[in-house]
């Protein structure tokens with residue numbers, strides 16, 4: 001094993017980085033001069049751009065996530081540009097796409113979709129690719145997040161399907177077949193006890209959902225039924241302990257709960273409603 005690999009692993013381990021070997025391999029492969037795959041055991045140091053690598057390594061040693069260092073994160077079938085202004089797309093949010101595909105079988109349908117709190121635009125782009133005749137309004141209250149979403153919409157060639165706008169959901173009018181949202185849902189207590197690396201590198205506006213974490217769901221229950229067509233779907237991500245409170249919030253809203261599903265950790269994560 002090369003000295004560079006040995007030394008870098010030692011440094012990463014001393015900073016309690018969770019998967020030092022994996023992270024090092026990713027950083028090396030993103031610092032390579034040519035297009036061949038690099039392995040820790042056989043690395044020839046000449047194959048990497050050392051200045052670039054050292055910069056990446058020192059950022060990782062400062063606990064910055066790989067996604068923010070490399071400005072990329074995979075979601076569904078695509079790679080998205082990310083930065084400090086957006087939440088990194090997470091695997092549990094992919095269940096929103098899965099449920100959309102389950103409930104709307106006709107992929108050619110002309111759907112009017114609303115994505116509230118689009119962030120990186122990961123849900124909008126993925127839905128646009130699955131439902132090629134859909135029109136999507138992707139909104140976010142953060143101007144900086146919308147810039148990222150627009151970059152991803154362009155990157156994936158979806159600008160004829162998706163309109164990205166700085167707008168709060170409370171100001172949306174229209175009539176939608178599908179509304180998706182992964183709103184900020186951490187309570188004050190949860191936010192305060194969230195790992196400091198997450199608080200440092202992810203925007204608070206994407207995480208904090210008010211004192212009890214339920215602010216968005218309460219407002220959604222009042223607002224969203226008014227902008228949904230009959231039989232339209234609302235597919236929401238929720239915090240792992242929020243299912244029963246959220247279901248209560250949507251009682252008498254004019255929406256009917258049709259599914260509660262779990263993520264890969266078997267935690268309640270997605271609620272699907274339909275407009276009565």
Ligand SMILES: C[S@@+](CC[C@H](N)C(=O)[O-])C[C@H]1O[C@@H](n2cnc3c(N)ncnc32)[C@H](O)[C@@H]1O
Nearest residue numbers: 089117118119140141142168169182183184206
């Ligand atoms: C948890 S992030 C979700 C990002 C992305 N949809 C995802 O799933 O990875 C929540 C997003 O909601 C946005 N947001 C917060 N308040 C909002 C509001 N009133 N109206 C619209 N978006 C809002 C935040 O800026 C943030 O980008």
